[in-house]
Amino acid sequence: MLGKIVNYIIEKNVVKINFENGSTYVKIINDEIINFFIPNVSEERNSKAIDKLNYKETKFSVRFIGQLLTISTKSLVVKIYAGFNIDIYDKDGNALCEDYRLERDPFIRRKGDYELAESEGHDLSKKNKDTIYIAKKMEDDMHFYGLGEKTGHLDKKYYHYKNWNTDNPNPHGETFEQLYKSIPFFVNFRKDKSFGIFFDNTFETNFDFGKENSNYYYFSAAGGNTDYYFIYGPSVKNVIEGYTYLTGTTPLPQLWTLGYQQCRWSYSPELRVWEVAEEFRKRDIPCDTIYLDIDYMDEYRVFTWDNNKFPHPEKTIRELKEEGFKVVTIIDPGVKVDNNYSIYKEGIENNYFAKDKNGQVYENVVWPGKAVYPNFLSSDVQKWWSSNQKILTDSGVSGIWNDMNEPASFNGPLPDDIEFNEDDKVVYHKEAHNVYGQLMCKATYKGIKDATKKRPFVVTRACYAGIQKYSTCWTGDNQSTWEHLRMAVPMLMNMGISGVAFCGTDVGGFGFDCSKELLSRWVQVGAFTPLFRNHSSMGTRDQEPWAFDKMTEDINRKYIKLRYSLLPYLYDCMKICEDTGIPVMKPLILNYEADKATYEINDEFLFGDNILVSPVLEQGKDKKMVYLPNGDKWIDFWDNKEYDGGQYIIKEAPIDICPIFVKASSVIPSYEVQNYVGEKVIDTLKLNIYLSNDDNNFEYTHYVDDGKSFAYKYGEYSKYRIVVKGRDEVVIDVNKIVDGYCDKYEYIEIIINKDCTNIICDGENVKFKKVRDKVHFTVALKANQKIVIK
Template sequence: MKTGKLTGAKKNENRVELTFEEAVITIEVITENIVRVLNPCWKADYASIAIEKNVSIGTEFSFAEEKDKICIETSDLKLEVGDDFAFSFYDKSGKCLLSSYSGKRVIKETISEKTKKLLEAEGHKAAGGSKDYAVQVLFNRCGDEFFYGMGDKTGFLNKGGYAYENWNSDIPQLHNETMPALYKSIPFVMVKKTEGQPYGLFFDNTFHSYMDFGKENSSYFYYGADNGNLDFYFMTGDHLKDIVGKYTYLTGRAPMPQLWTLGYHQCRWGYENAEDIRKVAHLMRENHIPCESVQYDIDYMDGFRVFTWDEENYGPKGQLINELKQDGFKAVCIIDPGVKKDEGYFMYDEGIRNDYFAKDKDSEVYVNEVWPGDAVYPDFGREEVRKWWGDSHKILTDMGVQGIWNDMNEPASFRGPLPLDVQFHIGDRLTDHSEVHNVYGHFMSMGTYEGMKKITGKRPLVITRACYAGSQKYAAVWTGDNQSVWSHLRMLIPQLCNLGMSGFTIAGTDIGGFGGDSNAELMVRWVQAATFSTFFRNHCAKGQIMQEPWEFGEKVVRIYRKYVELHYRFLPYIYDLLHESQENGLPVMRPLVLNYDDDANTYELNDEYMVGENILVAPVVDQGVTKRMVYLPKGTWVDYWTKERYQGESYIIADAPIDTLPMYIKENSIIPMYENVQYVGEKAYDKLELLVAGKEAHYTHYQDNGEDFKYMDGEYNLYTFDWENGELKTNLVHEGYEKYKTVEVNVI
């Protein structure tokens, strides 16, 4: 991307337009600590999909032209730009945080043609060399950076030394730590150095893009894309939490969920009739394992036609759903984007009649294959198509469906990937699959969310596999088709923590693994590790052994029940954290580095996590382990089970027999808890229990009806609790909802 010499600069309100010999680049001051850099090398009037509102705040900044550079300075940061678009960002003390790399990429051919032919003859996949991209920027790497974010990319918490691609991909094979891409594209990274302020970079480009954090060369890291603009946001703050807050300020924050959606869900691709569903629901209650839904995978549809019901195998529409509703079960069903090509099928006929489907380069409706066979793809980038799709959910809600699970929306296809020249729209603008691919699932979730909200008036549960930055405004996520292997259990923590720091506060993994055969020990350790995840579901695939807890014997049922009940006990704490995230964007499940980014022991801690500020969880993620080392950060920590106290900034050896999840409560904290129920709504939550650790503590607690949007009109309660010298002081800061009948204190 050539720019040449800087020839001029002009300030216009919150923008500075820089003129180079071969480019015009705009610097936009969003806030005192967020700056946008735009090189419109593709399209000057491009409207962001991730950022849907005007985020610019009137911010005072100075602008100065010097001999060979321009300087832009706010109260919190400074940017200098010179010839060839050489730039540097500084913090308010003048320390350089990030600068462009002055050299060129070291483009290497990794193997010779001779070696390549030999490897291919042996059946090996030969790696090709690297290349320059149409859109590209290189940054200096000092060597002491730690990289976080990027959604649920595989591997470890710190992404330094790895390279990734943003290209939503349906990959059923075993996910290993070096996989470049999975189902989601979230081109956001936070960088923490051993000294100095952290910063974040969000690259707002939906085309196939590439992010290398020092794998290619230890001297730099880079962003590249096949097309689109160079459009990135630089943000800084005193702590990593500040960066999460600023990123979610830009791309939006997940709305409050219905309370029941945070409970436990059971699922299998392979419940093939009403009796299968009915049996699982019955055994959940018989074994006293709390459960909100037995979810419907693709088998419930008539010939895999979306928005239909297989009455032959599942009974009359609505009958099974209403039957199970009497015992507290809510219906959640899967919906794929592929519409069966079938004249006489209402969704196909309506889509054809209204010209709602994507077309090939010859303007014919594009056809590929998914579960129903030949299928066509709705053009979700168009508002009228999203409305049609969203309104179609009334067919399901009329049967009693309460939650929607969007799958196969990368979009997946069985006859090879969709060609890049398949024609789609973004709004009224005609474009192609190369631009739309990474936001196809985003647009589908948007249409689903808006449709369900309009139809039901309640907070929609939309779960999606594929998404883009900003999709957290419309959908919860899970990490896709994982496997029943210990390496995928180990990956749960960094994946969910990085998703949380990337804006997705409601996220989970398939407990026990989707593909492959699980076993008793793996199931127990998985449900323990996932106890505080905000999407809490056991799911597995057809053709694998059954994965309901009773399939592994009474001991597993007993332990499994213990941790599902524990999840329900802590629901008000989880709900409080989600309420707080409306203001700060912070996730429920956090890596320790997010809370303690001044403690180098936390920077690459892959096997522990925190729940908010007050709970530390250290799951066992290796087979046969009954003791494990746990790092406790600054403070005093209380073992939840034994009540033993430990001083922080130290390592301890924790006992972890098969029925024990090591977890610790931070001294001087209050944590709200509910009584156990078999499902949310079984009885009123009219009693609040406060778990108190320490002699002094303060806590703010939020309460509403957990269903609709009335809280936005003031129908909620906000309490503050202060614990001092054995006495609890309660203050109802805002009263707009039915109060608790009793509040009890349980002192550790």
């Protein structure tokens, strides 16, 4: 289509290539990230995922011989041919990503009478709908990860997916092509040759990883520009770091948001909220957050309260806070059509709502009945929506839960030609749809930040790439089925790979009835997911921790308390995530690429770098086959037995045991368990030190700040470095390497898996005790101290 290359022009970091029938642009972001752009419909590149492209000073060369234009950086060689065909190699000439030049050729599919038939997701008429289609050669040893919230396995090879944010109430199975979120980013993994592709296009996009034909994989779009980023690794971690360099990392959340959260459709009226809150405290089960679903509102009018159900919301929320509970309220985008309703009136008067092709305010039906949709593409509407958050935060609300923001509608989908005004530019729904929820969250985040001066807590169902900057995500309306528990693990791992580190799934399942066994196993997964929320639907049986029997309640208490003990470790992981983009909950391959056995493990994951979780995900099972990755030794969390990596073991797993293993030669900080974050002054930092039987030489950095404000951005934080060396005689050095925050630590309690005869701290003997296979002792905390264990 573009024809032959005519010439090229270099403008700073951009190579403009002029073809016979148009121009293309190659932007060198840095040595490992290159952007390819064809202005199919416009020269404008108004990304909703990338706030600002940060270029690094990069030396590159360009050669043009015959019909081959070659761009070389320190890490990559990009060969561009006639028609803008592109092949990319590493610096040693190894092929990484090559365009597929042959015709599109779907596998033959036949009907019963042997006539050829198309299959779902592979209707060749889509070639007419998709204005952009880019195919790449596929090799047998390629694996594909990412795309955010998609059903199926961790490795997306041989799957096809569509990005079109969709509220589908049917039980989501492995064959579902689209759900609530659209994150058009994937990682192509081959040993030592990983790269990612981020297709920054908000129209409906399709990704096929060999389902149509195993000779190629492709991505396509129903409109917009050709605008994609090639992100070189060579490791998967490097790719994720590159992607989050573009789209942003997950900011450090408030500490309480990492605690246990309880939700239901609906805790209403006020009396029911208090019943739930009191049960948590009475039963000694920690909980930080209670959610209010749509029934707290006055006939579903957003930013209002039903004064019959909640006659004194400010008083209620204040009294709940005194008991340690933070309240999070749901907000939907649909604004009720009601001339006596201030939000609707303001929106109409200021032209804040989306319109149909005739210029009339578009109406559909959602929970309030007839409703209109704020035009979140407008900067004025975003400011207005941001300011409305103060209505709820002034009532004491601690966070906002954005739902139904695909946007969902009951009276058929919004037509493609619904108009949104992006600051005097008309954008049709077919382009705005996938970023609608994203922009709602962006406005919500800013509104909470302005109103409270604290780190905002926003939860969303729908989003686009880059959502991690504004909101945490949950995986939508799942079901209380074992299939959905199994599917949650790879789904959340792929969310983390796709930049969304603060994510979770409805523990116990939202729809259908949960069972006591299912809840027991699900809470064992939830305790290790960044967002830890139990949620269920109206009309289903209760599934709070005590809703079944004493054994189930005890199991919930056990794992919720384990979560609270691990909060300092999780907070450290979240800080690493903010700094690097590397997620907390991650597939084994991220840390063990050299181990082929990790490439397609769906049923276990790493929680940070030092904890491996292999939950039981099948009904009736009391044993689990666990793979321990090669390259490290692993210590059973429950019995302290050490195992070599690179092997499968069978772990006994009765209903109250989730197989958990700690990497040998590691440190796990922990706290005393609290009913809620902030209940107690934490004056003792517990350091759980897991020695290997071999010679030890490792370190850990522990981070601490006020857990709520942005003061850490200005240096108000502290860091402790713990260095451990030796085998027969172990030396532990604890040093405060950053002293920008006045933390409350007065003591260090060390729990170590080692027999000993003597412990010396700064020249003084220390008393210790042995509990099972571990030694426990406590010393006063100093800025620098040396502990010797003999």
